[in-house]
Amino acid sequence: MKFDPEPQDPPGLEFAFAFRVKFSNRVKIGTVSSGFTRGYTxxxxxxxxxxxxxxxxxxxxxxDWPAYWPNGAVEFTAFYMLQADDGTQILVKNRGFRYASPEVTARMERLDPVEPHEYYMRLCPTFEAPEGKYDWMNRTVFIGTGNRQADHSIFRFWKVA
Incomplete structure (x- = not known):
């Protein structure tokens, strides 16, 4: 049976929210047997x-416990909590990738300013919210972009419709 590979109903995107996350000093723990360098912030x-x-x-x-790969990619694995204005606690599990040229990566390592268009940073978070007002987040796919600064990052997230 033949199928039509052309998209018939591409998903839509709806902006949901943005986070400004402040980080402590970034630390590279060391190279692990899998071949990447593990970090922590x-x-x-x-x-x-x-x-x-x-x-x-x-x-x-x-x-965040990033994996710094030899090819220059950085794979994010972050876990942290949000508190909504009404007091609801929500767990964030944020995964993603950042990739930049060696020159831009060197500037990032020195904490020099870098514009978002100079690198690729995409995220795919999941959330654990209690039953109630925010439980829709538990069953929604999100995608996001990241903007890395010296002491914080800005993450913008869209719901995939």
Missing amino acids: GVVGGDVAGPKLNGIVVPHSGG
Whole structure:
């Protein structure tokens, strides 16, 4: 049986919210047997704003454990908590990739300013929210972009319709 590979109903995107996450000093732990260098940075705090969620990034509630690959890619694996304006606690599991030229990567390592168009940074978070106002987040696919600064990052997220 033949099928038509042309997209008939491409998904839509709806902007949901953005996080500004403040980080502690970035540390490279060392190269592991899988061939990448493991890193760590703690989440110091931050804020959340948007049409679907407003609140804070709970201070000292988690961190990011990036894998620095030999080809220059950085694979993110972050876990931390949000607190909505109404007090609801929400767990974030944020995974993604960043890739830049060696020159841009060197500037990032020195904490020099880098514009978002100079690198690729995409994210695919999942959330664990309690039953109630925010449980829709548990069953929604999100995609996001990242903008890395010296002491914080800005993540913008869209719901996939």
